[in-house]
Every structure is written in C-alpha cells, then in structure tokens.
Amino acid sequence: MKAFVIQRHGGPEVFEETTLPDPQAGPGKVRIAVRASSVNPLEIKIRSGLVRSGPQFPAILNGDVAGIIDQVGEGVTGFEIGDAVVGCAGGIRGYPGALADYMVADACLVTHAPQRLPLETCAALPLVFMTAWSALVDRAQIQPGEHVLIHAGAGGVGHVAVQLAKARGARVATTVSSGEKEAIARDLGADDVILYKQDSVPNYVQRLTGGTGFPLVFDTVGGGNLDASFEAAAVSGRVCSINTRSTHDLSPLHAKNLTLHVIFRSVPLLYRMELEHQSWILRNMAKMVDAGTLRPLLAARQFTFAQIADAHRYLESGQAVGKILLTRNGP
Amino acid sequence: MKAFVIQRHGGPEVFEETTLPDPQAGPGKVRIAVRASSVNPLEIKIRSGLVRSGPQFPAILNGDVAGIIDQVGEGVTGFEIGDAVVGCAGGIRGYPGALADYMVADACLVTHAPQRLPLETCAALPLVFMTAWSALVDRAQIQPGEHVLIHAGAGGVGHVAVQLAKARGARVATTVSSGEKEAIARDLGADDVILYKQDSVPNYVQRLTGGTGFPLVFDTVGGGNLDASFEAAAVSGRVCSINTRSTHDLSPLHAKNLTLHVIFRSVPLLYRMELEHQSWILRNMAKMVDAGTLRPLLAARQFTFAQIADAHRYLESGQAVGKILLTRNGP
Numbered sequence: 246m247k248a249f250v251i252q253r254h255g256g257p258e259v260f261e262e263t264t265l266p267d268p269q270a271g272p273g274k275v276r277i278a279v280r281a282s283s284v285n286p287l288e289i290k291i292r293s294g295l296v297r298s299g300p301q302f303p304a305i306l307n308g309d310v311a312g313i314i315d316q317v318g319e320g321v322t323g324f325e326i327g328d329a330v331v332g333c334a335g336g337i338r339g340y341p342g343a344l345a346d347y348m349v350a351d352a353c354l355v356t357h358a359p360q361r362l363p364l365e366t367c368a369a370l371p372l373v374f375m376t377a378w379s380a381l382v383d384r385a386q387i388q389p390g391e392h393v394l395i396h397a398g399a400g401g402v403g404h405v406a407v408q409l410a411k412a413r414g415a416r417v418a419t420t421v422s423s424g425e426k427e428a429i430a431r432d433l434g435a436d437d438v439i440l441y442k443q444d445s446v447p448n449y450v451q452r453l454t455g456g457t458g459f460p461l462v463f464d465t466v467g468g469g470n471l472d473a474s475f476e477a478a479a480v481s482g483r484v485c486s487i488n489t490r491s492t493h494d495l496s497p498l499h500a501k502n503l504t505l506h507v508i509f510r511s512v513p514l515l516y517r518m519e520l521e522h523q524s525w526i527l528r529n530m531a532k533m534v535d536a537g538t539l540r541p542l543l544a545a546r547q548f549t550f551a552q553i554a555d556a557h558r559y560l561e562s563g564q565a566v567g568k569i570l571l572t573r574n575g576p
Numbered sequence: 577m578k579a580f581v582i583q584r585h586g587g588p589e590v591f592e593e594t595t596l597p598d599p600q601a602g603p604g605k606v607r608i609a610v611r612a613s614s615v616n617p618l619e620i621k622i623r624s625g626l627v628r629s630g631p632q633f634p635a636i637l638n639g640d641v642a643g644i645i646d647q648v649g650e651g652v653t654g655f656e657i658g659d660a661v662v663g664c665a666g667g668i669r670g671y672p673g674a675l676a677d678y679m680v681a682d683a684c685l686v687t688h689a690p691q692r693l694p695l696e697t698c699a700a701l702p703l704v705f706m707t708a709w710s711a712l713v714d715r716a717q718i719q720p721g722e723h724v725l726i727h728a729g730a731g732g733v734g735h736v737a738v739q740l741a742k743a744r745g746a747r748v749a750t751t752v753s754s755g756e757k758e759a760i761a762r763d764l765g766a767d768d769v770i771l772y773k774q775d776s777v778p779n780y781v782q783r784l785t786g787g788t789g790f791p792l793v794f795d796t797v798g799g800g801n802l803d804a805s806f807e808a809a810a811v812s813g814r815v816c817s818i819n820t821r822s823t824h825d826l827s828p829l830h831a832k833n834l835t836l837h838v839i840f841r842s843v844p845l846l847y848r849m850e851l852e853h854q855s856w857i858l859r860n861m862a863k864m865v866d867a868g869t870l871r872p873l874l875a876a877r878q879f880t881f882a883q884i885a886d887a888h889r890y891l892e893s894g895q896a897v898g899k900i901l902l903t904r905n906g907p
Contacts, residue, residue, distance in 0.1 A: 384835065471826075480847050489830040492823060495802075498838040499820040504715065505836040507829040516811050 248345035249553050250303035254294030257554035257561075263303060268341065268349040269316065275324050275352050276316035281365035282307040282343040284556050284569040285372050285401060287511070288336065292557065298337050298511055307571070308336040310343040310350065311358060311368035321352045329358040332527055333371035337511050343368075344550050346573070353520045356527035359534035362541075367534070369541035369568035370405065374530045375523065376510045377406040377463075380485035382413070383522075384506040385461055389414030394459040394477055398435050399426035401568055402465040402487060404542045407433045412538045415461075418453050426566065429542060446476045458482060458501075467491065478503055542567035549575045579676035580884050581634040585625030588885035588892070594634060599672065599680040600647065606655050606683050607647035612699035613638040613674040615887050615900040616732060618842070619667065623888065629668050629842055638902070639667040641674040641681065642689060642699035652683045660689040663858055664702035668842050674699075675881050677904070684851045687858035690865035693872075698865070700872035700899035701736065705861045706854065707841045708737040708794075711816035713744070714853075715837040716792055720745030725790040725808055729766050730757035732899055733796040733818060735873045738764045743869045746792075749784050757897065760873060777807045789813060789832075798822065809834055873898035880906045 251259045270276040291299035311331045332355030336342030381387045397403040398419025411434040418437040458479030467488025475497035483504045533539035544565040548556040582590045601607040622630035642662045663686030667673030712718045728734040729750025742765040749768040758769045789810035798819025806828035814835045864870035875896040879887040
C-alpha cells in the first residue's frame with residue numbers, strides 16, 4: 246500500500262511517500278480503507294521529536310481516521326466489511342497511523358460513522374472529542390447547570406468541549422483571541438465569550454461569576470495559561486489541563502483547595518488501559534453528531550495525504566481556525 | 577474567662593495569658609467548657625504569620641477541642657448541656673480557638689465524644705482525621721483493595737491516614753525516617769513500611785508494585801517530596817497533597833495522566849462551605865475510635881494550655897513523634 250511516513254524527526258519536509266506491505270487485520274482488529282484523517286498538535290510534536298510516544302520508523306502518523314472496513318479480524322463482533330467507521334486508533338507507539346491506504350485498528354477504537362455528516366468530515370472529531378470527554382466527563386464529572394470556563398473555545402479541543410459542555414447542560418464561558426472567533430464560539434453555543442487579550446482574569450471572574458470563580462475550568466492551552474486557570478477557578482473547584490509540561494507555583498491550588506486533572510489522551514493506547522471505554526466515548530460522539538449537538542469546525546484550507554507537509558506548515562503558522570482535514574485523495 | 581492568645585506574629589514567646597469576656601452560644605452554636613486541645617503545624621504557621629488565615633488579634637488559636645457542653649444555642653438539636661464532645665471548630669479567621677476556658681463552636685463542627693478513649697485524648701484526632709478523610713475518602717475516593725502509598729505514616733496526618741486507609745480496605749505502604757517509626761507504622765497496620773532515607777522511589781516502586789506505581793499516593797509532607805509522589809504514582813493515578821505551596825515541574829502529571837488533589841482543610845470553615853459534611857466526618861471518626869480501628873499516636877511529652885509556648889517549641893524541634901496533646905489544667 247501507499248503510505249506517508251517519517252523516517253526521522255524534523256520539520257514538515259521529513260514526510261515522504263513510500264510503499265509498505267498491505268497490513269492484515271489480526272484478532273480483535275479491523276482493516277480500514279482510509280478515506281480521511283485530520284491534523285492535531287500531537288502529530289507536530291511527534292514529527293519534531295518533542296514527544297517520544299510516536300510509532301517506530303518508518304512511522305505512519307495520525308490517529309484520527311474515517312473509512313470503510315474491508316477486513317474483519319478474528320473475534321470482532323459488531324462490524325462487517327463495508328461498514329463506514331470513524332475513530333482515533335493509532336499514530337503512536339505500538340499503533341500504526343492513518344496516513345496510508347489501509348489502517349489496521351483495534352475494533353474498540355472505532356465506531357460506526359454517524360449519518361448526519363459526510364464520512365470524511367467525521368475524521369476531524371475523534372481525537373479532540375475523546376480528549377474533551379476524558380477531561381469534562383470522565384475526570385471532572387461535569388454537572389448539569391455547572392458554570393464552566395473553557396479556554397480557547399474556537400480551538401481544536403476547545404470547540405468540541407464547548408459543544409460537549411452545553412450538551413451536558415452546563416453554562417459555558419470561553420476565551421477567544423478575536424472577534425471572528427467570538428462569533429464562532431457563540432455559534433457553537435457558548436453563553437459568554439471572553440476576548441482575553443482585552444480583558445483580565447479578575448475582571449471576567451467578577452463580571453461572569455460575581456467574583457467567586459468557576460467551579461470547573463478546562464485549560465486546552467497550557468503553559469502560562471494554566472496559571473490563569475488556577476486564578477479563575479472557584480474555591481474547591483477543578484481544573485482540567487491537556488498540555489501540562491511546564492513548571493508552576495502550586496500555592497493557588499492550596500489556597501483554593503483545588504483538584505487538577507491532567508489529561509494525556511494517548512495513555513489508554515500507550516498502556517492498553519480501558520480500551521473498551523474508548524469505544525463508549527466514540528459511540529457518544531456519533532450519537533451527538535446525529536442528534537445535531539456536535540459538529541466540527543473546519544479550517545479554511547484542507548489537504549490531501551500527499552500534502553501532509555503543507556498541512557503541518559499551515560497548523561504551525563497559527564493561521565488555521567478549526568480542524569485541518571486530510572483526505573486520502575482530495576475532496 | 578482565661579484565654580491564651582497572640583497579639584502579634586512571632587516566635588513561641590508571643591503567647592500570653594489574658595482575661596476575655598465569657599463568650600455566649602449564639603444560634604446554631606454550643607459553648608464548650610474546654611478540657612483539651614492538640615498542636616498542629618497549622619498553628620505554627622498562623623503564629624509565625626506564614627499564613628494569613630488566623631483569627632483576629634487578640635487571637636485564640638487551636639482548632640482541636642474536647643470538652644463538655646455548658647450552653648446550647650437556639651436551633652441546635654442533638655446536643656445537651658453536659659454532653660462530652662470533640663471536634664475541630666476554630667482557631668482560624670472568623671472562628672475563635674480552643675486555648676481558653678470556653679470555646680463557642682458551630683454545632684456541626686463537633687460530635688459526641690467516643691467512649692473508648694479518655695475525653696482529653698480525643699482532642700488529638702479531629703484536625704488530622706478530617707484532613708485524612710477529606711483527602712482519601714472525599715477527594716480521592718479510596719477503594720477497597722487499592723494499593724495506597726502514604727508518606728510519613730508516623731506523622732500527625734500520616735498515622736491517622738494509615739488507619740483510615742486500612743479501615744477502608746486498602747493495602748497500605750508508608751514511608752518513615754527511622755526504625756522506631758517503622759515499628760509504629762507497622763503497629764498502626766501498615767502492610768509495607770519504607771525507610772525512605774535508605775531507599776529510592778524507583779526501588780520501592782519496583783519492589784512493592786512491580787514497577788507500575790501506586791494508584792493512590794497521599795503526600796502529607798509537601799515541598800520536594802511532592803515530586804517523589806508524582807514519581808511513585810501509577811499511570812492514571814491520583815496524588816493527594818496537603819502542603820502545597822511550592823513550585824513543581826508538572827510534566828510527570830502529563831506523562832502519567834494524573835489527578836492532583838490539593839487539600840486545604842480550613843476551606844470549609846473559611847468559606848462556610850459544606851459545614852454539615854464536617855459533622856458527618858466527625859461522626860465517622862468517633863465510630864472508628866469506638867470500633868477500635870482508630871487511635872491517636874501521642875508524643876512523649878504533653879503540655880498544659882499555660883505551656884503552649886513550650887509545646888510549639890517541642891513541635892518545631894522536630895523531636896515529637898506523634899500528636900502533642902494540650903490539657904487545660906494538666907492530666
């Protein structure tokens with residue numbers, strides 16, 4: 246099969262097209278004729294060697310996948326050849342990725358594609374949805390009526406988190422950097438949108454919560470923003486963070502009796518923990534799409550697999566608003 | 577009434593004996609003729625001005641109290657004059673402490689004293705028990721059979737945490753600094769005792785967990801020890817910390833998908849949150865004492881209220897193993 250791989254760490258230019266043996270669906274696995282994938286910041290980190298959780302060289306990157314099952318391994322139930330599926334199933338250590346003609350995936354890491362969106366478009370959702378679900382539902386146990394602050398509500402994880410929090414009955418405030426993104430966040434259902442460049446944490450905490458802070462803060466940004474999240478949290482609140490590789494003064498956690506949930510989405514795959522639960526998350530994703538409560542925000546430019554280097558350059562430029570979709574053969 | 581107060585921050589010498597008007601039990605409160613209290617590190621921090629959550633000057637310190645109710649305020653049910661009670665009810669902003677003839681306390685911050693121990697001895701337990709319960713039960717939701725690492729199992733909070741974790745069905749490993757404390761920790765029920773000065777985190781994680789780490793770590797020490805706690809935690813585990821005012825690299829939380837629960841025991845009082853729940857915790861404490869599953873570890877030296885300065889010096893010397901009991905008039 247044709248595959249796009251990296252043989253070393255480096256810039257976007259390290260991607261190359263190659264031919265690899267067609268993979269076969271072993272026990273518990275399905276083989277997917279890949280139609281589409283999407284770019285996530287994790288793949289930039291794997292490509293550049295910033296994180297060491299990538300697949301072995303020659304490495305096929307990308308977890309998100311949408312396609313058609315064309316082989317079903319021993320012991321797999323619930324899937325048949327010809328089924329349209331979507332999932333986040335690889336592109337990290339031990340799991341080949343989606344940038345190829347075929348992807349062999351654990352059956353519990355894909356689900357039947359929802360009907361309401363084109364199959365290719367669905368490939369924008371799995372990684373960001375599973376991340377948002379892990380944070381808001383599994384770890385923070387978001388409650389109906391709860392007041393939630395989601396940082397970067399027009400971002401990859403953020404735009405899905407806003408929709409998920411709304412679907413769970415929360416009241417959602419979100420930060421954005423521009424008027425264009427403010428309109429997007431409102432359209433996604435955010436109740437309050439904070440233009441953080443023109444505002445301060447004490448100001449918006451006072452305005453939106455009367456000064457008490459948010460019982461739940463989802464930090465999809467990380468770095469110094471995590472300190473802003475600690476500052477915006479209410480006493481006895483929870484902060485979720487998905488990008489937590491920096492050093493922080495933890496005194497605010499102490500003063501406010503906080504819980505910090507750090508989410509590293511690849512852990513279930515890397516450690517083969519709770520794989521069945523991933524299937525449950527994906528089924529919820531498909532249900533939300535079909536219920537009309539979840540849709541991906543797509544960037545202005547989309548790419549084919551052969552254009553993966555340009556897709557990485559586009560993400561790294563910071564110009565993309567929304568998810569960058571990758572189709573195997575173009576739209 | 578006679579009271580021991582501080583009028584300024586400083587060393588142990590700032591305590592002075594004074595006479596204050598007898599307090600009266602307002603609505604929802606009881607007045608306790610105080611028999612005993614105990615010293616906790618929090619009071620050292622309040623006395624020295626390290627934390628700003630102390631009562632107004634002239635400040636009566638100390639939360640832990642054991643005594644006899646001699647006034648019952650309006651609306652209080654379940655308590656009568658003459659009842660022996662124990663609790664952790666003050667000594668911080670907005671709440672007078674126990675170092676006096678009388679302490680007026682919220683009725684939900686005391687409970688009927690257990691029968692199995694002398695009333696005075698019970699005063700060693702409330703603050704440390706409520707801290708351990710908040711961490712292990714309320715926040716970390718400790719599970720039967722779970723493998724728990726408790727740092728400083730012969731310390732104030734630690735020795736109670738070991739007993740609580742055992743009573744909840746956990747398997748308990750704990751760190752201590754000496755052979756004397758190892759014997760204490762085993763006597764309290766610890767399954768495995770780690771002499772941390774002669775051991776390393778990777779070593780004991782390998783020996784006790786086969787290298788996978790502990791799903792729950794309770795750090796009662798803080799500072800640099802918190803990094804050891806992150807290191808000892810299993811993937812997707814939880815770390816509880818009660819002394820978290822320092823700066824830390826959070827990368828290990830990310831790599832292992834951890835939750836960090838930071839517990840500041842004074843928050844329910846300072847913010848008047850979940851006060852009724854404190855009553856529930858105290859009732860569980862009394863039940864455990866009467867069931868024989870909880871007893872305080874008492875330091876070799878005990879003091880009267882008039883000797884409070886010496887009691888602080890003793891705690892600050894680091895020589896005390898176990899809780900320092902304070903009795904109003906001596907044993």
